[in-house]
Amino acid sequence: MARALAEAGVDLIVCETFPHTGEGLIALEEAVATGLPVWMAFTAGPEGDLLTPHEVALAAREAANRGARAVLINCTAASRTLPYVEGLAHAGVPFGAYANAGDPAERFNEAVGDPESEIDYLRHACAWLAAGATIVGSCCGTGPGHIRVLAEHLGSLG
Numbered sequence: 001m002a003r004a005l006a007e008a009g010v011d012l013i014v015c016e017t018f019p020h021t022g023e024g025l026i027a028l029e030e031a032v033a034t035g036l037p038v039w040m041a042f043t044a045g046p047e048g049d050l051l052t053p054h055e056v057a058l059a060a061r062e063a064a065n066r067g068a069r070a071v072l073i074n075c076t077a078a079s080r081t082l083p084y085v086e087g088l089a090h091a092g093v094p095f096g097a098y099a100n101a102g103d104p105a106e107r108f109n110e111a112v113g114d115p116e117s118e119i120d121y122l123r124h125a126c127a128w129l130a131a132g133a134t135i136v137g138s139c140c141g142t143g144p145g146h147i148r149v150l151a152e153h154l155g156s157l158g
Contacts, residue, residue: 002027006034016041017075019050021059025066032067039135041072046102048080057087060095070094075139077102078124085128096133099124101141118149125150 002013013031015038018024024042031038040063044051051059060071071091073084078099088095099121125136136154138146 002031002034002036006036010036012037012039014039014041016072017043019043019045021051021055021062024059025062028063028066028068037069038067039070039072040068041074041098042084043075044073044080044084045075046077046100048076053083053087056084057090060088060091064091064093068093070096070135072096072098072135074098075100078121078138081124082127082131085131085133089132094134096135096137097125097128098135098137098139099142100139115145118145121146122149122153126153 005013013034013036015024015027015031018027018041021042024040028038028040040060042051042056042059044056056073060068063071070093071088072095073081073088074097076084076097076099079102081097081099085095085097121138121142128136136150138150
């Protein structure tokens with residue numbers, strides 16, 4: 001798949017949503033072999049029980065050693081993401097998070113239609129930024145409003 005993407009002319013490959021670090025690192029190696037920049041994203045799952053923050057931190061360092069230009073945590077509930085982001089801080093490459101909405105009771109799900117959910121998500125993203133993240137976004141269950149609020153906030157920072 002990485003070779004097909006490279007041949008199609010992409011300028012970046014993101015190996016994402018890997019709940020198994022070994023499989024993620026194999027995908028990363030294949031993507032790096034194309035010569036394109038590659039980002040690696042692991043997931044602990046919506047409940048945060050597929051990988052520990054320590055496992056992600058170790059895998060992120062290994063991913064950086066194998067050529068990842070950035071390491072991320074994705075598709076993990078926003079309320080459970082900060083410990084993973086903190087673990088990524090020691091990988092030696094840019095890092096960040098794009099979390100999912102998590103449990104609908106957490107109010108991040110766009111179907112709720114509550115603009116306050118976008119601000120709640122932003123509060124989590126600000127904690128990731130405070131931990132040193134330079135890449136933030138959003139994943140499953142969030143919507144354009146969440147990205148708009150992130151973009152407006154980040155634009156006001158500089």
